[in-house]
Structure formats: C-alpha cells, structure tokens
Amino acid sequence: VQLVESGGGLVQAGGSLRLSCAASGFTFEEYAIGWFRQGPGEEREAISCISIADGIIYYSDSVKGRFTISSDNAKNTVHLEMTSLKPEDTATYYCAAEGTGWCGGGMGVVDYWGRGTQVTVSS
Numbered sequence: 001v002q003l004v005e006s007g008g009g010l011v012q013a014g015g016s017l018r019l020s021c022a023a024s025g026f027t028f029e030e031y032a033i034g035w036f037r038q039g040p041g042e043e044r045e046a047i048s049c050i051s052i053a054d055g056i057i058y059y060s061d062s063v064k065g066r067f068t069i070s071s072d073n074a075k076n077t078v079h080l081e082m083t084s085l086k087p088e089d090t091a092t093y094y095c096a097a098e099g100t101g102w103c104g105g106g107m108g109v110v111d112y113w114g115r116g117t118q119v120t121v122s123s
Helices: none
Strands: 002-006 009-012 017-024 032-038 045-051 057-059 067-072 077-082 091-098 117-122
Touching (some): 002 091, 017 032, 017 091, 017 117, 032 067, 032 077, 045 067
Antiparallel strands (some): 002 017, 032 045, 032 091, 067 077
16 A cells, blocks of 8 residues: 655745656555644644545635645545645645545544655745
8 A cells, every 4th residue: 555645845935836646556445545744743624625426525624715625536645735825834845645435524543554754935
C-alpha cells in the first residue's frame, strides 16, 4: 500500500498550490481519501476528505471556501486545490485513506498514511 503526496512547496500569502495523492495497493473506490495537516507544535488536523464511492466531501472550517478536494478515479489520485493561502496554512500535509469509505463529518480511523509534503506560506 502506498499513498504518495506531491505538490508542496513555498508560496506567498494569497497564492495557490495543488497537492496530489497517488494511491496504490488497495481498492481505491472502497475508501475515503483525505488530507490532514500538522503545523509546528500543533496537533494533526483533518482538513478535507472525499468518499470515492459516492463523492461526499468534508471540509474543516479552517479551509472551507479556500480549498477544493477532487478525485481522479481513473488514476487513483486525489487532489487538493489550495487557494488564498495564509501563513497559518504552513504545515506538513498528509494524505490518508480510511477503509469504510465514510466521509460525513471528517474521517474515521485512518488505515493508511502518506509520508507528507511540506507547504510553507510566507507573509
């Protein structure tokens, strides 16, 4: 099983980045795929997820209206389009997969984690 994140980097406040999570080794359509982030000295926070089977989407209040999650089922990939970035969005962003496929109010127990990709937003 692999979840491989890409697309992180350094961006100025107000800018945009697109993160991608390429999944392999499990039945993609049965899972919910989501994004967590962890800033310096902070707890890991669930910010968005998508149920691959039925398209239900969740966003945390901290990113709602600025971030958009989508899935490319043909490529077993989930994207996170991040716009209007703020310095407080600086964190390591992790892709996660949850095996019940539920994504109603966030993710349940995560079965698989990616290694993370760093996003740094300068002021």
